Amino acid sequence: MSEARPDSAHSIDNARPLAGRHAVVTGGGRGIGRAIALRLADAGARITVMGRSVDQLAAVVAEIGDRNGAGPAQHLGVDVADEDSVARAFGAAGEFAPIDILINNAGIADSAPLKRTTLAQWxxxxxxxxxxxxxxxxxxxxxxxxxGFGRIVSVASTAGLKGYAYVAPYCASKHGVIGMTRSLALETARTGVTVNCVCPGYTDSDIVDAAARTIAEKTGRTEEQAKVDISSGNPQKRLIQPEEVAEATLWLCDPRAGSMTGQSVAVAGGEVM
Structure with missing residues (x-):
């Protein structure tokens, strides 16, 4: 295989830089995954959203269909932790079109002191x-x-770049994603495939909503007060918006971003520098 070369900037439509590409977004039914799927679709990509909630995935596909200029879209059920399920889903996605872009967004979180964390939770x-x-x-x-072309972007977290109390398994998993990304970026450096992470800080999402509810139940504060506390580590004193993560992801997926590989881009209002 010959060494891959970056796409010519002259051949790319600035408004739809992903036209002709096929992007798979795991955990694409809500939150950050939904925002990324919509943004990549607006950039011209054909979209496959994957996840476990078929109704939510179908709603995202319908939303993409209603957007002017968006590429075609489909949804597929998958359990990303199950090897056979992944093989079936990605085989079906490949029949839709060859996969040019993968967004690894599916993720779960839980909180507990490490001494009370069970092996099953871990x-x-x-x-x-x-x-x-x-x-x-x-x-x-x-x-x-x-x-000779590919874009792999994993949604890690600032928890992959620093530690947070009471979420040791989550931090460990996200540190692992960043480590794997760096290793694979070296393996693929001359192939035309780039491998990166986006690392959001606390984001306005279901995970933060659940954390705020837990804090409210345990402390007697309101959920809004709990969210203020959650976002206090962000120098901008706010939650990150899913659309901000989507914009950073789009940039890493652009064919002209061929020199960006092995990176962990913090979208965190200055929390991590």
Whole structure:
């Protein structure tokens, strides 16, 4: 295989830089995954959203269909922690179109002091957040390297760049994703495939909503007060919006971003520098 070259900037439509590309977004039914799917669709990509909630996935596909200029879209059920499920889903996605872009967004979180964290809790988080990224990445990598183009972006977290109390398994899983990303970026450096992470801080999402409810139940504060506390580590004193993560992801997926690989881009209002 000859060494891959960056796409010519003159051949790319600035308004729709992903026209002709096929992007798979795991955990694409809500939150950050939904925002990324919509943004990549607006940039011209054909979209496959994957996840476990079929109704939510179908709603995202319908939303993409209502957007002017968006590429076609489909949804597929998948359990990213299950090897056979990943093989079936990505086989079906490949029939829709060759996969050019993979967004590893599926993830779960839980909180507890480490001394009260069970092995089952640890294994569940590792299975989705780390093993799932491995399985999905492995499913697309051979064809990407064979074609000489690919963009793999994993939604890690600032928890992959620093520690947070009471979420040791989550932090460990996200540190693992960043480590795997750096390793794979070196393996693929001359193939035309780039491998990166986006690392959001606390984001206005279901995970933060659940954390705020837990804090409110335990402390007697309101959920809004709990969200103020959650966002206090952000120098901008706010939650990150899913659309901000989507914009950073789009940039990493652009064919002209070929020199961006092995990076962990913090979208966190200055929390991590």
């Amino acid at each position: 294994n569940a988080i590792m299975a989705v957040n780390l093993t799932g990224v491995f399985l999905c990445t492995r499913a697309v990598l051979p064809a990407m390297t064979e074609r």
